[in-house]
Amino acid sequence: MTTTASPAESTGAQGAPGTTAQRMSPGGNPMGFGRMLRKEDARFLRGQGHYLDDITMPGMLHAAILRSPFAHARIRSIDTSEAEAHPNVRAVITGATLEGLKLAWMPTLSMDVQAVLATDKVRFQGQEVAFVVADDKYAARDALELIDVDYEELPPVVDARRALDPDAPVIRDDIEGKTDNHIFDWEAGDSVLTDQVFAAADVVVTQDLLYPRVHPAPMETCGSIASMDKVTGKLTVYSTTQAPHAHRTVYALVAGIPEHKIQIISPDIGGGFGGKVGIYPGYVLAVVGSIVTGKPVKWVEDRSENLMSTAFARDYHMKGEIAATRDGKITGLRVDVLADHGAFNGTAQPTKFPAGFFHIFTGSYDLQAAHCKVTGVYTNKAPGGVAYACSFRVTEAVYLVERMVDLLAGELGMDPAELRMKNLIRPEQFPYTTKTGWEYDSGDYPRALQKAMEIAGYDELRREQAEKRERGEYMGIGLSFFTEGVGAGPRKHMDILGLGMADGCELRVHPTGKAQLRLSVQTQGQGHETTFAQIVAHEVGIPPEDIEVIHGDTDNTPFGLGTYGSRSTPVSGAAAAVVSRRVRDKARLIAAAALECSPDDLEWEQGRWQVKGDPEKGKTIAEIAMLSHGNLELPEGVEGHLDASVVYDPPNLTYPFGAYICVVDVDPGTGQVKVRRFIALDDCGPRINPMIVEGQVHGGLADGVGMALMQAIAFDPDGNNLGGSFMDYLLPTALECPSWETGETVTPSPHHPLGVKGVGESATVGSPPAVVNAVMDALAPFGVKHADMPLTPAQVWRAIQGRPMRTDLAVT
Amino acid sequence: MQVTITVNGQAVTREIEPRQLLVHFVRDDLGLTGTHWGCDTTQCGTCVLWLDGVPVKSCTVLTAMADGHEVRTVEDLEQDGRLDPVQQGFMNEHGLQCGFCTPGMMMTARWLLDHNPDPDESTIREAISGQLCRCTGYENIVRAVRWAARHEAEAREPEPAAAAGVAGVPAQSAPTGAGEAEGATA
Numbered sequence: 002m003t004t005t006a007s008p009a010e011s012t013g014a015q016g017a018p019g020t021t022a023q024r025m026s027p028g029g030n031p032m033g034f035g036r037m038l039r040k041e042d043a044r045f046l047r048g049q050g051h052y053l054d055d056i057t058m059p060g061m062l063h064a065a066i067l068r069s070p071f072a073h074a075r076i077r078s079i080d081t082s083e084a085e086a087h088p089n090v091r092a093v094i095t096g097a098t099l100e101g102l103k104l105a106w107m108p109t110l111s112m113d114v115q116a117v118l119a120t121d122k123v124r125f126q127g128q129e130v131a132f133v134v135a136d137d138k139y140a141a142r143d144a145l146e147l148i149d150v151d152y153e154e155l156p157p158v159v160d161a162r163r164a165l166d167p168d169a170p171v172i173r174d175d176i177e178g179k180t181d182n183h184i185f186d187w188e189a190g191d192s193v194l195t196d197q198v199f200a201a202a203d204v205v206v207t208q209d210l211l212y213p214r215v216h217p218a219p220m221e222t223c224g225s226i227a228s229m230d231k232v233t234g235k236l237t238v239y240s241t242t243q244a245p246h247a248h249r250t251v252y253a254l255v256a257g258i259p260e261h262k263i264q265i266i267s268p269d270i271g272g273g274f275g276g277k278v279g280i281y282p283g284y285v286l287a288v289v290g291s292i293v294t295g296k297p298v299k300w301v302e303d304r305s306e307n308l309m310s311t312a313f314a315r316d317y318h319m320k321g322e323i324a325a326t327r328d329g330k331i332t333g334l335r336v337d338v339l340a341d342h343g344a345f346n347g348t349a350q351p352t353k354f355p356a357g358f359f360h361i362f363t364g365s366y367d368l369q370a371a372h373c374k375v376t377g378v379y380t381n382k383a384p385g386g387v388a389y390a391c392s393f394r395v396t397e398a399v400y401l402v403e404r405m406v407d408l409l410a411g412e413l414g415m416d417p418a419e420l421r422m423k424n425l426i427r428p429e430q431f432p433y434t435t436k437t438g439w440e441y442d443s444g445d446y447p448r449a450l451q452k453a454m455e456i457a458g459y460d461e462l463r464r465e466q467a468e469k470r471e472r473g474e475y476m477g478i479g480l481s482f483f484t485e486g487v488g489a490g491p492r493k494h495m496d497i498l499g500l501g502m503a504d505g506c507e508l509r510v511h512p513t514g515k516a517q518l519r520l521s522v523q524t525q526g527q528g529h530e531t532t533f534a535q536i537v538a539h540e541v542g543i544p545p546e547d548i549e550v551i552h553g554d555t556d557n558t559p560f561g562l563g564t565y566g567s568r569s570t571p572v573s574g575a576a577a578a579v580v581s582r583r584v585r586d587k588a589r590l591i592a593a594a595a596l597e598c599s600p601d602d603l604e605w606e607q608g609r610w611q612v613k614g615d616p617e618k619g620k621t622i623a624e625i626a627m628l629s630h631g632n633l634e635l636p637e638g639v640e641g642h643l644d645a646s647v648v649y650d651p652p653n654l655t656y657p658f659g660a661y662i663c664v665v666d667v668d669p670g671t672g673q674v675k676v677r678r679f680i681a682l683d684d685c686g687p688r689i690n691p692m693i694v695e696g697q698v699h700g701g702l703a704d705g706v707g708m709a710l711m712q713a714i715a716f717d718p719d720g721n722n723l724g725g726s727f728m729d730y731l732l733p734t735a736l737e738c739p740s741w742e743t744g745e746t747v748t749p750s751p752h753h754p755l756g757v758k759g760v761g762e763s764a765t766v767g768s769p770p771a772v773v774n775a776v777m778d779a780l781a782p783f784g785v786k787h788a789d790m791p792l793t794p795a796q797v798w799r800a801i802q803g804r805p806m807r808t809d810l811a812v813t
Numbered sequence: 814m815q816v817t818i819t820v821n822g823q824a825v826t827r828e829i830e831p832r833q834l835l836v837h838f839v840r841d842d843l844g845l846t847g848t849h850w851g852c853d854t855t856q857c858g859t860c861v862l863w864l865d866g867v868p869v870k871s872c873t874v875l876t877a878m879a880d881g882h883e884v885r886t887v888e889d890l891e892q893d894g895r896l897d898p899v900q901q902g903f904m905n906e907h908g909l910q911c912g913f914c915t916p917g918m919m920m921t922a923r924w925l926l927d928h929n930p931d932p933d934e935s936t937i938r939e940a941i942s943g944q945l946c947r948c949t950g951y952e953n954i955v956r957a958v959r960w961a962a963r964h965e966a967e968a969r970e971p972e973p974a975a976a977a978g979v980a981g982v983p984a985q986s987a988p989t990g991a992g993e994a995e996g997a998t999a
């Protein structure tokens with residue numbers, strides 16, 4: 002079931018002249034926006050994708066990493082002699098080797114440092130201790146068994162809520178003068194005003210909420226192939242990275258290799274979801290391995306390594322408070338967060354924002370005051386923070402506000418839809434500045450909620466629920482309304498490691514009118530090769546099948562910060578539009594020279610420049626491309642060829658939003674939750690390729706169901722990771738997912754050249770609270786107000802018994 | 814040890830380590846990298862191929878166990894330059910994003926349709942429930958299999974308008990073909 006906005010709405014701010022009726026290309030594709038089958042599918046369907054582990058290089062060696070079995074231990078000694086004696090082993094590298102090369106520590110994306118290989122202590126289970134390079138991967142694994150490490154076990158810090166206790170063991174004694182496990186305090190909003198609003202409120206609801214640690218677990222794990230050419234000094238790295246250019250700069254900084262001698266190639270990526278943004282020790286070790294052996298070295302982690310050592314997400318312990326009047330006007334929101342960042346602060350986020358964009362936590366509501374405080378702590382867990390389709394912690398923010406609003410509805414005895422409708426920011430309030438400083442660009446929230454409720458048949462669902470309750474059946478209906486801030490971001494506010502978050506883009510139109518678009522962002526399944534060709538087709542009138550999108554190779558693409566935080570379309574999509582318009586403007590000058598008229602006499606129509614009032618006279622882009630490369634005399638100041646480049650600095654984030662409704666049935670005997678229906682209405686502005694957008698939403702919804710009901714990585718009191726394989730870390734299959742029902746409204750962004758907003762993470766961000774709200778709604782007859790995710794059968798059953806558990810710790 | 818395995822219709826003989834997994838043999842020894850791997854515990858299904866006509870997780874089969882048997886991989890789905898209807902269905906219904914789970918999903922789907930030409934939604938979901946996809950939320954995979962079932966049924970009882978979808982689309986033109994013509998959403 003899909004509702005579609007009227008054409009008038011959806012063409013609102015596409016910006017290009019000549020966007021009249023949809024034209025089709027000779028290849029049968031839309032000349033611009035519209036459903037288009039994906040170009041990249043041709044290779045994937047035939048098993049001809051080129052993922053990291055599919056790549057081999059002549060003479061390539063294989064590596065494996067020895068990891069710590071302990072969460073916290075001092076390394077007394079490491080004996081590698083037996084491993085080195087293995088006939089197929091070419092090198093064994095330890096922290097001591099790296100110390101000699103000054104490579105034992107590397108900077109993280111949050112200005113902390115992380116051990117590449119442990120030298121003094123291990124600080125989480127799964128931490129990198131030694132690196133073996135061998136002739137084949139079986140031999141490399143064999144040799145790990147031959148390394149003897151003598152550990153002295155230390156007491157670990159497992160419970161984040163005890164990390165700041167005065168007697169807590171100090172994890173980061175490598176940092177000079179460090180006497181506790183505190184990383185940062187950060188706050189936003191007006192605490193004084195918020196206190197006043199709370200003091201004056203009729204109703205205040207308080208709730209502790211945990212967003213547990215989760216892992217994005219893309220189907221392809223992380224890996225790298227490094228090849229150092231000793232003669233030329235050139236380092237080539239194939240790597241599973243969402244941000245190849247940023248990685249190049251970091252390698253230069255870490256390894257001291259001149260940046261012009263480093264080429265990062267990000268091949269086809271088997272899913273990223275944020276987990277492939279950071280630089281992992283294995284990547285650096287592959288480089289070291291290649292330098293040491295003089296051969297290309299491949300390192301690919303297995304699934305347990307992936308789940309135990311790479312990018313974690315969430316792990317937010319939140320104390321939320323919401324204030325309102327008796328009749329349901331929300332007046333204030335306050336939250337105190339304890340953020341578990343693991344043993345090294347490896348969070349990838351804009352420098353000024355150690356809690357990411359969490360301070361967007363007032364969500365979609367117009368209220369008087371808000372304040373948040375976030376404290377980051379070290380624990381003996383894998384480094385993490387942001388990562389996993391979270392839009393820089395908007396996920397946690399949306400969960401917080403959407404749970405608090407539902408709890409308030411329960412307290413007031415109001416329908417949660419009615420309470421939301423009463424408090425949503427009104428369309429006439431945009432651009433809307435929130436109490437923590439965000440400027441939302443555009444939105445029509447009540448219309449979105451209304452439409453979602455119509456698709457769901459909300460009133461009918463409530464009637465059904467009432468009838469079922471009479472019969473002792475537990476059905477729940479959950480809502481969430483989210484606003485995201487995506488497309489980081491304006492250079493003056495946002496950088497990672499000092500690199501501003503602007504994106505370069507180049508368009509080259511060849512003499513025959515075929516084109517290449519070079520992007521800094523890197524697809525991990527989002528379909529960039531198709532969507533970006535559509536943007537150029539839309540702006541320049543070249544058929545999308547005649548546009549090759551080139552990405553993922555730093556030697557062949559302009560600099561930019563990569564794909565995460567739903568930023569590709571908001572930032573690089575805008576860059577592609579602007580660079581296309583530059584080409585179109587230049588084409589106008591060349592066409593005018595060829596037609597011997599003034600550029601002002603030309604109009605852009607159906608992909609060609611033609612003389613106003615004399616449409617027979619005109620030039621197509623292909624004709625102009627040939628002219629630009631020929632010997633036509635060009636006007637003063639116009640250079641030959643038809644190329645352009647741009648660096649796009651977004652003026653603001655874009656703010657997609659949506660209204661989600663989840664319907665569940667709960668079996669109180671077993672605690673089993675069945676998601677019966679899920680209705681997702683998304684507004685991400687005009688949709689360049691609606692098929693791809695819907696696919697992005699579907700994937701995020703499955704993530705939301707997974708996080709709400711199944712996925713969490715807990716730790717036992719010794720710091721053992723209890724989610725280290727797919728036997729323990731449960732991901733949703735086709736059986737847990739319902740058939741998704743989607744809808745849309747279209748509110749263009751006023752500042753994006755195409756009016757579009759990002760969408761890649763909307764559903765991951767927006768869906769978990771809808772599922773949890775639905776389960777809590779189902780359990781209301783038992784007096785249950787809250788239980789933390791994941792709402793596994795055990796957790797639901799315990800909630801019904803009145804004793805929900807902490808899902809971050811092992812239950813004994 | 815030496816094994817002889819018929820892979821995609823061709824007998825191949827190789828010297829292997831007895832402990833080698835079939836997924837590594839297919840990928841590393843034969844270079845058929847369309848079959849992927851994604852876990853250590855037989856959960857993800859990215860490694861699914863056919864052993865003697867039955868989908869198996871090739872990470873859980875030793876190469877030695879396949880000695881004298883027949884293996885079919887994703888590379889064999891396209892025949893004579895024509896995509897299998899399952900491949901066309903995945904493209905037309907956007908049943909893949911990153912493409913990593915796709916070969917395994919398609920091998921299971923092909924087997925399902927060979928044994929049940931008209932599976933309903935829940936049968937399809939059950940059939941792929943041993944395989945994970947992190948991108949699509951499964952909806953479009955289900956639609957893709959339904960697309961293939963529909964078009965195969967039409968090809969069996971040709972109606973003038975519909976038969977072209979399966980037999981008539983040359984593989985090369987398919988990726989940029991017109992979406993709306995063939996890909997009505999379910």
Ligand code: FES
Nearest residue numbers: 851852857858872
């Ligand atoms: S590799 Fe995961 S099931 Fe075979």
Ligand code: FES
Nearest residue numbers: 910914946947948
């Ligand atoms: S398409 Fe990416 S895992 Fe299925």
